[in-house]
Amino acid sequence: MADEVSYPARSGDAEAPTLVVYSSLDAPLAEPMIRGFQDANPDVAVKYEDMLTGEIYDRIVRETDAGRRTADFAFSSAMDLQVKLSNDGYAQVSNLPMSARWPKWANWRNTAYALTFEPAVFVYHKPSFVKEPPPSSRAELVDYLKRKGDAVHGRIGTYDIERSGVGFLFMARDQEQFGDIWSVIGAMGAAGVKLYSTSSAILERVSDGRFVLGYNILGSYAADWAKRHPDVGIVLPKDYTVVMSRIGLVPQAAGEPALGRRYLSFFMSKEGQTIMARKLQIPAVSPEVAGENTANTMQELLGAQLRPVPVSPGLMVYLDQVKRARLIAHWNEVLRTQ
Numbered sequence: 001m002a003d004e005v006s007y008p009a010r011s012g013d014a015e016a017p018t019l020v021v022y023s024s025l026d027a028p029l030a031e032p033m034i035r036g037f038q039d040a041n042p043d044v045a046v047k048y049e050d051m052l053t054g055e056i057y058d059r060i061v062r063e064t065d066a067g068r069r070t071a072d073f074a075f076s077s078a079m080d081l082q083v084k085l086s087n088d089g090y091a092q093v094s095n096l097p098m099s100a101r102w103p104k105w106a107n108w109r110n111t112a113y114a115l116t117f118e119p120a121v122f123v124y125h126k127p128s129f130v131k132e133p134p135p136s137s138r139a140e141l142v143d144y145l146k147r148k149g150d151a152v153h154g155r156i157g158t159y160d161i162e163r164s165g166v167g168f169l170f171m172a173r174d175q176e177q178f179g180d181i182w183s184v185i186g187a188m189g190a191a192g193v194k195l196y197s198t199s200s201a202i203l204e205r206v207s208d209g210r211f212v213l214g215y216n217i218l219g220s221y222a223a224d225w226a227k228r229h230p231d232v233g234i235v236l237p238k239d240y241t242v243v244m245s246r247i248g249l250v251p252q253a254a255g256e257p258a259l260g261r262r263y264l265s266f267f268m269s270k271e272g273q274t275i276m277a278r279k280l281q282i283p284a285v286s287p288e289v290a291g292e293n294t295a296n297t298m299q300e301l302l303g304a305q306l307r308p309v310p311v312s313p314g315l316m317v318y319l320d321q322v323k324r325a326r327l328i329a330h331w332n333e334v335l336r337t338q
Contacts (some may be wrong), residue, residue, distance in 0.1 A: 002049040003027060006316060007034055010042035018045040019259040022056045022071040023319070024078070025280075026200070029224065032279035037266045044259060048084075052197070053078030053165035056305075057085060064090055064253040072260030073114070075248045075267075076164030077218065080315040081246035086112040087313050098268040098286070103295075105310040106285050107261065114245030114284050114311045116220065116266055116276065117283040117295035120170045122235040123214040123222045125206050129233070135214070137239040138178060141215070142187040150240040151193045158215040160195035160324060162328055166244060166321060169309070170216040172318045172327065173242045182334055188215065189335035193335035200225075207232045220282040223293075236302065243308040245285065 003201065005027045007161035009016030027050045027134060035235050051059070053076045074091075076082050085091050087118040091111050097108050107116035121140070124134040135141040145152065159167025174181045194211075197204050205211040207229035214222075219234070248267055250260035266272045273286040277293040283293045291297065299306060309322040316323065 059082040069255035119219040163197035
């Protein structure tokens with residue numbers, strides 16, 4: 001079920017048009033972006049519906065197919081599902097001021113735009129690593145889990161790839177990038193890994209020491225937690241770091257498509273991307289935004305270690321039900337047999 005938050009128009013007009021947003025970004029994290037948009041658009045109220053990525057996709061398809069209005073703007077970390085909406089005609093073209101300047105890998109036909117640049121990271125409980133550094137690659141992670149055995153059993157967390165769209169995406173990319181990924185999954189299974197559908201459930205347990213490590217956690221959530229919980233540490237794995245993006249689009253059946261485009265345009269503007277990098281702690285994609293927490297700076301520092309996922313129909317291979325079922329079955333089998 002969606003968690004709904006309403007933001008009345010700044011103008012005080014009770015009859016103001018309402019922008020409806022479906023998003024997988026937790027409402028408290030998104031608030032600075034909404035406030036920034038309303039500062040620039042005081043005549044617009046916002047209804048923000050926070051839900052899981054699969055629910056966003058299902059709801060847009062269901063509402064559109066029934067001939068009903070749907071969200072004016074959809075923002076989701078499930079890149080594959082957002083591209084499928086775009087590819088299957090559930091999103092409309094948005095030609096915006098920044099469209100031509102947006103990185104080519106981050107723009108699919110001016111319809112689906114990557115708006116963030118977010119690495120998959122290892123998170124760790126700092127007090128548990130006073131005597132040795134945390135693992136900084138997948139091989140080091142396997143070695144650590146084997147050495148520690150019972151001491152860390154049941155104290156590792158990652159996404160449940162059956163319930164988490166971003167978890168499945170990261171696992172699918174791992175399989176493409178790392179030939180020995182199943183030894184990593186096997187080692188986590190032997191260590192009694194716990195599975196969750198949300199980042200916060202894992203980060204909460206790492207921050208209080210119930211968990212020592214979290215694997216493949218979305219870096220933006222990790223950065224936000226680390227800022228507020230000094231015991232949470234972050235590692236960008238040095239063998240390779242998968243980078244995903246949240247994708248924004250205006251649905252075909254949007255009730256107020258002009259408002260959806262206005263919000264998307266603000267999101268892509270220098271002001272919006274700066275709010276995202278500085279206040280939401282989510283790295284910005286825009287070539288106009290410099291400084292820390294931006295794609296430009298991360299690429300300068302880390303280069304080929306970063307493996308961004310391009311916004312393209314290639315993402316839909318992860319939605320092939322046979323391939324998906326095969327990957328999930330193998331994942332469950334490897335975890336269970338340990």
